Amino acid sequence: MIKKKIEHSKPLIDLLHGETNEGISRRTALKMMGVGGAATVMGIPSSLQAAEAEAANIKSDKKAKILIVGAGSGGIMALARLHSALPNADITIIAPNEIHLYQPGQVFMAAGLYTIDDIKKDNKDFIPDDVNWIKDEVASFDPDNNKVTTRAGKEVTYDYMVVATGMEYHYKWIKGLTEDDIGKNGISSVYLSNLEEGTAKGGDITWEWFEALKEAAASGKKPKAIYTQPSTAIKCGGAPQKILYLSADHLRKDNLGADFIFATNSAKLFKHPEFDASLQKVQKQYDTITNKFRHNLVAIDIKNKVATFEETYEIKGEYDEDLEEYDTSEETRMVDMSYDFIHIVPPMGASQALVDSPLGWRKGSAKGWLEVDQHTMQHRRYENVFGIGDVCGIPICRTGGSARHQAPVVVGNLVAALEGKALREKFDGYTVCPIKTEYGKIILAEFNYEGIAPTIPFLDPAEPRFFWWAFDLYQLKPMYWYLMLRGWF
Known part of the structure; x- marks a missing residue:
């Protein structure tokens, strides 16, 4: 076990005993770091009941074969919402990883503040028992025939598919x-x-x-x-x-x-x-x-x-x-x-199976990434295919915050397509990048397709703040495990 350095954390705790250097009181800081307060700060519904009421409006009793490829952040978020929205659907997820990693936590591991046990859980905790989980990887996509083939040679057909295969690291390209x-x-x-x-x-x-x-x-x-x-x-x-x-x-x-x-x-x-x-x-x-x-x-x-x-x-x-x-x-x-x-x-790219398929972009800097509309998240050529997360060839940074905002768009529009209705949900390109500028301060860079989009407009978004550090280090991880991956916002 690597001995972790904790000296950096003590001054952060001390700050909570009085005024921070940006004028936020201890009471305010603690309140905003609580689940309810933090949820309000990040634009999350003030109660789970409100979130559930919103999700209840996106439902269909239609039967359909739904396939999700990938069980990272985007895939699990989409699964949770689809499972709720389509009670009569036959849902399959293809993903080899039995362990789910809270990947933003790797930076805190590098800083000596987290261990591997802080950032991993079993994926079975997030995949319902009535979902068909194929613990394999897609070797080829055949969207013209609405099917995929796994590495083991199993063919899986679908009526609608959500591609959430993320991105791969290519150290050997160096x-x-x-x-x-x-x-x-x-x-x-x-x-x-x-x-x-x-x-x-x-x-x-x-x-x-x-x-x-x-x-x-x-x-x-x-x-x-x-x-x-x-x-x-x-x-x-x-x-x-x-x-x-x-x-x-x-x-x-x-x-x-x-x-x-x-x-x-x-x-x-x-x-x-x-x-x-x-x-x-x-x-x-x-x-x-x-x-x-x-x-x-x-x-x-x-x-x-x-x-x-x-x-x-x-x-x-x-x-x-x-x-x-x-x-x-x-x-x-x-x-x-x-x-x-x-x-x-390392250089990064989409999976080779996607690059070799008809689903990827064929031109420009997006070549090989999933070709989806940047607002509806629907594939531009295959109307029964949607994308979520890092694999999408759209003009944003790739973060879990983006996937969180894409999930309700993907599910809302997939249900609309299944019902034969117009796709009304729009993704505005929101992403968030908490740039750690030192131990104890973060610039919370939030932006969308139009430009800077701070959640709290009265705080200068370019100012490094202890508040965002405390939120990222202590609050965001439990919110990820217990809210985001459950599809509750």
């Missing part, structure tokens, strides 16, 4: 790297996990990496630590920066530092300027942080501790008199960076 290298030679990755086996080794490995980084910093030599973010979409776009800031704060507590390098394929820290500006301020409170924008990790020399990045840069051409601007073009070059420690976020 030349010279395999999953077995994570945890060795100064390499960590908080993402390292196996949902089928119910393991989340990346959390513990990264906590050990935090400690090793501190030990190196204490030796008198300033270590160089690189944090990467790939060119692909990833699960929780803010996670690479969370590891950067938490590890930097872990050193700062003992007046230690390192040469930190954030190497991201993005052109800035966050796509919304308000959050980008706030994160720039956050970086200034730490020892040297150098941002290497538009740098994508493509190879690594593990033995010599050298990471190779493909840098995309702009070339200024001739001046255009008519447009009154310079012509520009993009080029790439390879850049080698030595390191002592490196935290790697």
